[in-house]
Amino acid sequence: MNPKPQHNSAPQLGQMVRIAKEELGAIVQELRERGYRTILPKVADGAVIYDEAEDASALPIGVIDEQDAARYRLRESGQSGYFDYVVGPHAVKQYLFPPVETLLRADRVDGAWSFETPKPECEPTAIIGVRACDLHAIAIQDRVFLEGAYVDEGYRARREKLVLIAVNCRRAAITCFCHSMGTGPAVKRGFDLSLTELEEEFAVEVGSSLGSEVMAACRWSPCTDSETGEVRAIPERLERKMVEGGRGFVDGEDEAGNARELDIRGIRDLLVNNLDHKHWDAVAERCLSCANCTMVCPTCFCASVDEVSDLTGDHVSRERTWGSCFNAEHSYMNSGVVRHTIRSRYRQWLVHKLATWIDQFDTSGCVGCGRCITWCPVGIDLTEEVAAIRETQT
């Protein structure tokens, strides 16, 4: 496809168009002019993370990641891709469910207490570069925070002001197993705009009326039906490659390593019926109970609520902070801690994530992003743990 930018009008909802890569800057600019804080991927401390940026200049162009159990490295790809790295330690979770949130404040003035419930912080936010697995993770957290008996008002307020510019992956890391979970690599729903990276252009699919309006800031050309078919075939080819055990660039050589997959057939019953399997002891001998896996997981939602006072005792706030089922105190009840052992805590995490989450929310709690494998300091890999239980189930 050759860039022949023509339009400065709004494309239709559902339409596929193409833009020169530099036009991504115009999309970011337009979002900022509309009052959105723009969050883009960038390299910091040796990893690709999300951070606020005023333009697209900090994008990690030409950078890819090498991931494996307990291993993450960035290197130059020798190519000029804007989005050829895969998922880093940050997910969208922090922008909807902040790591620390003040729920209540109490202040003593002249001996009398006054109480205030602060309004949730909900700055309009646009996130650029969101992958298919993370869009599914947002949909899962929507069920948790919005669709049960108790709606989280802060989450709801932030979700309503969130714009998602998604990216179809054209490369997969060996830790990725979205193909097993049915969550990727193709972006299918839940986006305002969806980018597919080509050699010199982006193909852009319009997913919302806001996305359509934002595109009016760009010079774009409509894709023909055959070009649209070629664009859609890119993540489909990557998915086939993943199913066949290959990883790396969609049309490139396979990257070396143990490509992950997860056999999810009957997985709920497999785990629920093997709570006393001896393999839980083997995992517990390695697990540090550090909670890294739950911090990086885009769907984990445990939190703890604490009253925090200043040294005078005149100002107290009730703060919700990210918690983890790996912390012993997370299971503290009036009779004490219920899950005393690392074995019981790891088992709780995995069985909930892959089995009882289905009972609770009618979906798996895992989207196959592989983050918990990469960021576990001792390289515990949930795909291997489930396979070990499946092979030796009683």
Ligand code: SF4
């Ligand atoms: S359990 Fe692991 S692979 Fe699954 S969504 Fe969470 S971090 Fe990703």
Ligand code: SF4
């Ligand atoms: S599985 Fe790994 S990351 Fe998770 S708590 Fe255990 S040691 Fe930490």
